[in-house]
Amino acid sequence: xxxxxxxxxxxxxxxxxxxxxxxxxxxxxxxxxxxxxxxxxxxxxxxxxxxxxxxxxxxxxxxxxxxxxxxxxxxxxxxxxxxxxxxxxxxxxxxxxxxxxxxxxxxxxxxxxxxxxxxxxxxxxxxxxxxxxxxxxxxxxxxxxxxxxxxxxxxxxxxxxxxxxxxxxxxxxxxxxxxxxxxxxxxxxxxxxxxxxxxxxxxxxxxxxxxxxxxxxxxxxxxxxxxxxxxxx
Numbered sequence: 001x002x003x004x005x006x007x008x009x010x011x012x013x014x015x016x017x018x019x020x021x022x023x024x025x026x027x028x029x030x031x032x033x034x035x036x037x038x039x040x041x042x043x044x045x046x047x048x049x050x051x052x053x054x055x056x057x058x059x060x061x062x063x064x065x066x067x068x069x070x071x072x073x074x075x076x077x078x079x080x081x082x083x084x085x086x087x088x089x090x091x092x093x094x095x096x097x098x099x100x101x102x103x104x105x106x107x108x109x110x111x112x113x114x115x116x117x118x119x120x121x122x123x124x125x126x127x128x129x130x131x132x133x134x135x136x137x138x139x140x141x142x143x144x145x146x147x148x149x150x151x152x153x154x155x156x157x158x159x160x161x162x163x164x165x166x167x168x169x170x171x172x173x174x175x176x177x178x179x180x181x182x183x184x185x186x187x188x189x190x191x192x193x194x195x196x197x198x199x200x201x202x203x204x205x206x207x208x209x210x211x212x213x214x215x216x217x218x219x220x221x222x223x224x225x226x227x228x229x230x231x232x233x
Contacts (some may be wrong), residue, residue, distance in 0.1 A: 026067055026220060031227050034066040037099055044147045048154040056228050057172070058153055061180045063224035064217050065101035068204045086136045097140075100149045107139055109188060110155050117162045125155070156187060164191055173222060180221035 038045075038059055049055045084093040090105040097103070111125055127135045142148035160182055161167055167175055181194045184203065198218040201211040 026064075026223075030067045030070065031224070033070040034063050034224070035228070035231060037066050037070060038063075041146050041150065044150045047147075048150055052232070056225065056232065057176065057179070058150075058157060059228055060176055060221050060225040061157070061183050062100040062153060063228070064180070064184070064203060064220035065096075066099055067220075069099050069101055082140055085140065086133060089132070089136065097143045098149050099146060100153065102143055102149055102152065104136070104139060104143065106156075106186075107143065107152055109186075110152055110159060113159055113163075113187075114155060117159060125151070156183065160187060163187075166191075172225070176221050176225055177218045181216075181218050184217035 045055050045058065049058050078095060078097050081093055081095045082097075085095070085104055090103070090108055094103050094105045114125065127138055129135060129138075142152070157179065160179060164178075167178060170178070177198050178191060178194050181198045182189065185194065185197050189197075199216055201214045201216050202209075203214055203217040203220060205214055
């Protein structure tokens with residue numbers, strides 16, 4: 001079963017949707033598309049992020065994934081992957097879903113990490129059942145919900161600030177670099193690892209594709225921040 005799930009992921013990753021020559025990955029139209037996707041989420045962002053600067057920062061962190069989602073959404077069907085996840089969990093099958101391209105393992109990590117941190121929220125992350133299969137079904141529903149993805153984005157940022165207090169005092173460019181890299185690479189990593197990875201060109205196709213066809217996720221986030229600041233003036 002592990003082999004079958006692995007093959008499913010490989011087949012999806014081999015879709016012929018990447019360029020064969022070096023080019024600037026994101027164009028002006030991609031940024032506009034990302035902004036349009038965000039417009040329908042304004043009220044949900046305001047529920048969980050209370051200052052305009054924090055809203056822009058949060059949107060900056062996920063903006064690269066928004067643009068990738070806009071390009072890829074018609075190519076990838078996740079139903080079979082969802083069924084495998086419900087049956088076997090994220091250790092066997094893990095995949096990106098929704099506009100922010102979050103993964104079940106990302107939600108699971110934040111849920112577990114929250115228990116050990118003194119964090120306070122205007123929402124709680126609880127499940128109706130202690131049964132793992134039922135929780136996976138409910139977790140998938142959350143992954144498909146824009147508001148729930150924003151809730152987990154808030155949890156991610158608060159967890160990063162709690163785990164790494166020095167983040168709060170950094171200049172905005174440094175904060176964006178580290179938070180966006182943690183979002184892309186994984187929030188479990190040390191700041192030193194995030195600083196090193198911030199320069200690695202593995203977005204949007206991953207480590208198995210040539211670096212010259214890609215950029216770093218942090219670079220996209222920094223560019224998105226400037227774009228959103230101008231758009232919100």
